[in-house]
Amino acid sequence: MTFSLTARCPDTGMFGMVISSSSPAVAARCVHLRATVGAVASQNITDPVLGQIGLDLLARGLSAAAVRDALVASTPFIAYRQLVVVDTQGRTTSYSGSNTLGIHATHCGEGAIAAGNMLANAQVPAAMVSDYQASAGKPFVERLLSALEAGLAQGGEAGPVHSAGLCVVRDVSWPIVDLRVDWSESPIEALRELWAFYQPQVDAYIDRAKNPSVAPGFGVAGDDRA
Numbered sequence: 001m002t003f004s005l006t007a008r009c010p011d012t013g014m015f016g017m018v019i020s021s022s023s024p025a026v027a028a029r030c031v032h033l034r035a036t037v038g039a040v041a042s043q044n045i046t047d048p049v050l051g052q053i054g055l056d057l058l059a060r061g062l063s064a065a066a067v068r069d070a071l072v073a074s075t076p077f078i079a080y081r082q083l084v085v086v087d088t089q090g091r092t093t094s095y096s097g098s099n100t101l102g103i104h105a106t107h108c109g110e111g112a113i114a115a116g117n118m119l120a121n122a123q124v125p126a127a128m129v130s131d132y133q134a135s136a137g138k139p140f141v142e143r144l145l146s147a148l149e150a151g152l153a154q155g156g157e158a159g160p161v162h163s164a165g166l167c168v169v170r171d172v173s174w175p176i177v178d179l180r181v182d183w184s185e186s187p188i189e190a191l192r193e194l195w196a197f198y199q200p201q202v203d204a205y206i207d208r209a210k211n212p213s214v215a216p217g218f219g220v221a222g223d224d225r226a
Contacts, residue, residue, distance in 0.1 A: 001101060002026055002043045002082075003116030003156060005128045005147045008090045009140040010111055015039040015086065016140055016168040016177075018148040018191075020161045022118075025182040027165020034059065035169040036088065040067070044082035044100050044117045050075060054085060064091045071095070084115045102158060109133050114147070120155030127154035141168060141177060141199070145192055152188050164191040172209070176202055 004019035015033045019026055019041070032040040032051025040054035050071055057067045064087040072078050072095055079097035082104065086092050090111035096104050102118035107125035112132050114125035131150035135143045144166060152161070164187035168177040179194050181187040207214075 007112035
């Protein structure tokens with residue numbers, strides 16, 4: 001029902017994830033990122049608690065593999081879950097339980113990992129990671145979105161997708177980018193359009209949160225942005 005790519009940017013330390021699914025609002029359940037800590041994707045028959053616990057374990061200094069092993073060892077119904085973990089060293093790991101749905105696969109690259117279930121074919125994750133690695137040097141979000149588009153071009157999910165999400169954390173405690181298309185006939189295309197609209201405003205919203213008295217545009221007549 002889902003395909004995703006999760007990565008750590010080696011240049012900035014940012015963590016990011018892109019995801020798409022035939023289910024509505026996939027990013028609301030599957031995406032778990034914490035600045036300076038790591039990233040966890042909880043997929044297939046999703047249990048969001050696994051993402052929360054995984055981030056807490058990463059915050060304690062456990063490696064990606066140690067977090068995966070701890071979750072697998074301690075979680076009821078783990079056979080129904082698919083997990084991805086990325087830590088602060090860019091180490092990646094995954095788990096796909098025996099009850100993971102349909103064609104499923106994962107693929108690791110340097111600082112990035114893709115995973116999916118109910119896929120059109122098992123090459124989808126590899127296509128995503130290959131695209132991500134080929135775009136080295138480009139802005140992090142652009143690399144993430146391009147990888148998601150590559151997964152769709154490779155076949156994506158076995159059926160049509162209806163939701164997509166993009167989330168990035170950097171150096172503040174909240175996501176600097178958290179964009180979702182919760183139901184659409186073309187959610188990945190819509191997500192790309194949403195990013196094009198939001199991208200010029202990312203830094204301004206961070207500046208406003210840190211110090212609204214000096215943030216550009218704050219308090220200017222006609223400026224009604226939140």
